Amino acid sequence: MWFCLNLVCGPEGDPSGVLLRGGDITVGADLACKRRPASRRLHDLAQGPARLATALGVDRGQNGADVCPADPATSPFTILTGTPPAPEAIRSGPRTGVGGGAADAWRFWIDGDPTVSPYRAHAPRRRR
Numbered sequence: 001m002w003f004c005l006n007l008v009c010g011p012e013g014d015p016s017g018v019l020l021r022g023g024d025i026t027v028g029a030d031l032a033c034k035r036r037p038a039s040r041r042l043h044d045l046a047q048g049p050a051r052l053a054t055a056l057g058v059d060r061g062q063n064g065a066d067v068c069p070a071d072p073a074t075s076p077f078t079i080l081t082g083t084p085p086a087p088e089a090i091r092s093g094p095r096t097g098v099g100g101g102a103a104d105a106w107r108f109w110i111d112g113d114p115t116v117s118p119y120r121a122h123a124p125r126r127r128r
Contacts, residue, residue: 002050003058007067007079021096021107022047022115025055032056048117085110 010016023046025032032045032055039045039055046052056077065075072078089112092105096117109116 003053003060004049005053005056005058005077019049020052021049021109022113022117023052023056024115043114047115051117 005020006017007020008017025042025045029042029045033039035057036045036051036055039051044051046055052058062076065077067075067077067079069075069078089110090108091111092108094104095106
């Protein structure tokens with residue numbers, strides 16, 4: 001079983017969150033590579049939600065961590081502000097590998113970002 005990194009984006013009791021589907025490792029790449037020795041390229045290191053979580057060392061110990069603390073040293077992860085992408089660079093489409101809701105654009109990414117995992121249509125498992 002793999003861990004994934006979800007950020008809760010609303011108040012307690014309000015089911016709202018974002019699944020981080022990939023990322024660019026900017027600090028600690030050597031440690032991330034040790035956690036994911038099968039990665040052959042740096043942009044493949046955190047390409048996809050489980051790979052990202054593995055590269056960052058995410059496990060149940062981070063459940064409930066505050067990623068926007070007043071003191072960043074108090075959290076295992078910190079979301080930093082940066083330059084937002086140009087609106088025309090933001091793409092959307094159906095969730096990958098999930099049946100139902102194919103017409104709903106619930107997946108967002110920055111066009112051309114090499115760390116975004118490719119879209120994979122849902123394929124029901126066949127029973128043996």
